Amino acid sequence: MLFPEFDNPLWPLWSQVSRPSRYSGSEWRFPRSDVRREGKDTLSVCLAFPDVYEIGMSYYGFQVLSPFLSGLPDVVVDRAYCPWVDMERLLRENSLPLTSVERSIPLSQFDLVGFTLQHELGYTNILTMLDLGGIPLRWEARDEHPIVVAGGPGAFAPEPVAPFIDAFCVGEGEVVFPELLSTLRKTRGARREERLAECARLPGVYVPAFPHPVRRQFLPSLEGAYLPDSMIVPSVSVVHDRAALEVFRGCSRGCRFCQAGTTNRPVRERDPETVVDAIERLVRRTGWNEAGLLSLATCDYSAIDRVIEMLTPLLMKEGVHLSLPSLRMDGFSVNLAARLQKVRRGGLTFAPEAGTQRLRDVINKGIDEESIFTCLDQAFSKGWDRIKLYFMMGLPTETEEDLDGIVRLAQSAVRVARGRKRKRAAVSVSVAGFVPKAHTPFQWEKQNTIEEFKEKGRYLKSRIKDKALSLKYHEPEQSFLEGVLARGDRRLADAIELAWRKGARFDGWSETFDLKRWLDAFEECALNPADYTRARERDEALPWDLVDVGVTKAFLWRERCAAYDARLTPDCRxxxxxxxLNCATPAPEVVGL
Ligand code: SF4
Incomplete structure (x- = not known):
């Protein structure tokens, strides 16, 4: 499909919306992407992020996928983000379509529109984007329209959005996308149904029109894997305003609540020289003064010390500082943070997740009291005043003692700070409702109700007396909806569409979220949301069973049993x-199943 020349058609509306910079498309990138390469074989791809620009531009996946796909023969790539509610209203009033950021092309004119499903509460935004982009919401109603693809964590439990998506990419984009694009090119001109049937034959592609089992595809190693040469630099500030590089994929810790921990296995590291070269290049080409070393747990990167040592001269010369997205709760991590943040000792964030050692063992968090207190002591002694602690409430086997443990731990943090004479110390506690996720050892668990979450939140708040301590708990209504959608089946699609028609938008944002729309939609669709947050039987068929992420159900159940015995499973490295997955040398004999 050829790209016509377009001016940005939205500019007359900019003065009427909040943050018009979201729509201006003014970005910088090297090399520039506007080389016209369209020919008869060209496939046009629009990567679509179902949230606002400043959130979507912080998503590393598109920063990699965009140049990776552009580098494939005869592929042109653009991006689109969900317009905020004010811009959506104006687009509708003016009968204007949603267009891509770089070339202002309506979504309906692309060959492929590819969504990333980062969070269940973004599902209604997908419908907004399809509708404004001129694409029918359901694949049954599509004809000469783009093929609508979705990937990311939501593709591991795809059924609630299956009627809206033509094909899911299950696994890593670098593996699944090239084959998918080449199939779409080969079948161009064929009937839509035939094209989708061909796609369904590809490894890692799930086509809801032809329900079939699908296995996650991933790179066996990151050696020789695609490395971005540069990044797209927005001209407005975004949530993560920095150059970034993934240093390893996967996580070996085995936290039992964590979906990313199972669906990104095994651990695959980049070699340190590659990381250093790439960071140097990214910093020079983008001009950012912060560089992030990304992964699920960067302190576990085996070459972290070496990389920091090798990068230090460059970073000092260029005035760039390195950041790590998450810190482990131990002395090593705090020392690392101290090396990286020589001047700005703003705040440090840790995630003990549970308040007692027993519950931390249940979730296989793998940190003990001693490490926690060493970590806090070092943080305050090295000059930090603000510490943020993340916890969950509603974890399996939780009792009142575990909730008290949250308060006790936070209070002890304040005592440690006072012991270190940090008079301005402040400890903030953030508590989120636990949402059981597919493909984790807790996928069979019952989720707490909204009322249970509220009661626990109120209880925790009532126990906080110290002025140096503050506590916030995540909106229980949003955790409830997330839980319904996270373990949902295809029947939920009707409720998603109905809630959207009733006005549900940006459900992850508290200013726009309204539970009533959803409850009305569930009722009108004759669905009981509690059916989705209930406990599941061990042998019950689960809606996401058709997705094989490589980790067996027997292993997940074994881990669930270990959780109930508060038995730790060691780091799988x-x-x-x-x-x-059989990625390692012979596994030890496993007993119990
Ligand atoms: S096969 Fe073993 S080493 Fe590999 S990801 Fe699974 S538990 Fe970890």
Missing amino acids: VACGACG
């Missing part, structure tokens, strides 16, 4: 837990 130390001892393979026989999860089913």
Whole structure:
């Protein structure tokens, strides 16, 4: 499909919306992407992020996928973000379509529109984007329209949005996308149904029109894997305003609540020289003064010390500082943070997740009291005043003692600060409602109700007396909806569409979220949301069973049993837990199943 020349058609509306910079498309990138390469074989791809620009521009996945796909023969790539509610209203009033950021092309004119499903509460924004982009909401009603694809964590439990998506990419984009694009090119001109049937034959592609089992595809190693040469630099500030590079994929810790921990296995590291070269290049080409070393747990990167040592001269010369997205709760991590943040000792964030050692063992968090207190002591002694602690409430087996443990731990943090004479110390506690996720050992668990979450939140708040302590808990209504959608089946699509028609938008944002629309939609669709947050039987068929992420259900159940015994499973880089991926040397004999 050829790209016509377009001016940005939205500019007359900019003065009427909040943050018009979201729509201006003014970005900088090297090399520039506007080289016209369209020919008869060209496939046009629009990567679509179902949230506002400043959130979507912070998403590393598109920063990599965009140049990766552009580098494939005869592929042109653009991006689109969800317009905020004020711009949506104006687009509708003026009968204007949603267009892509770089070339202002309506979504309906692309060959492929590819969504990333980062969070369940973004599902209604997908419908907004399809509708404004001129694409029918459901694949049954599409004809000469783009093929609508979705990937990301939501693709591991795809059924609630299956009627809106032509094909899901299950696994890593670098593996699944090239084959998918080449199939779409080969079948161009064929009937839509035939094209989708061809796509359904590809490894890692799930086509809801032809329900079939699908296996997650991933790179065996990051050696020789695609490395971005540069990044797209927005001209407005975005949530993560920095150059970034993924240093490893996967996580070996085995936290039992964590979906990313199972669906990104196994650990695959980049070699340190590659990381250093790439960071140097990214910093020079983008001009950012912050560079992030990304992964699920960067302190676990085996070459972290070496990389920091090698990068230090450059970073000092260029005035760039390195950031790590998450810190482990131990002395090593705090020392690392101290090396990286020589001047700005703003705040440090840690995630003990649970208030007692027993519950931390249940979730296999793998940190003990001693590490926690060493970590806090070092943080305050090295000059930090503000510490943020993340916890969850509603975890399996939780009792009142565990809730008290949250308060006790936070209070002890304040005592440690006072012991270190940090008079201005402030400890903030953030508590989120636990949402059981598909493909985790807790996928069979019952989720707390809204009332239970509220009661626990109120209880925790009532126990906080110290002025140096503050506590916030995440909106229980949003956790409830997230839980319904996270373990949902295809029947939920009707409720998603109905809630959207009733006005549901940006459900992850508290200023726009309204539970009533959803409850009305569930009722009108004759669905009981509690059916989705209930406990599941061990042998019950689960809506996401058709997705094989490589980790066996037997392993997940084994881990669930270990959780109920508060039994730890070691880091799988130390001892393979026989999860089913067979990535390591012979697994130890597993007993119990
Ligand atoms: S096979 Fe073993 S080492 Fe590999 S991801 Fe699974 S538990 Fe970890």
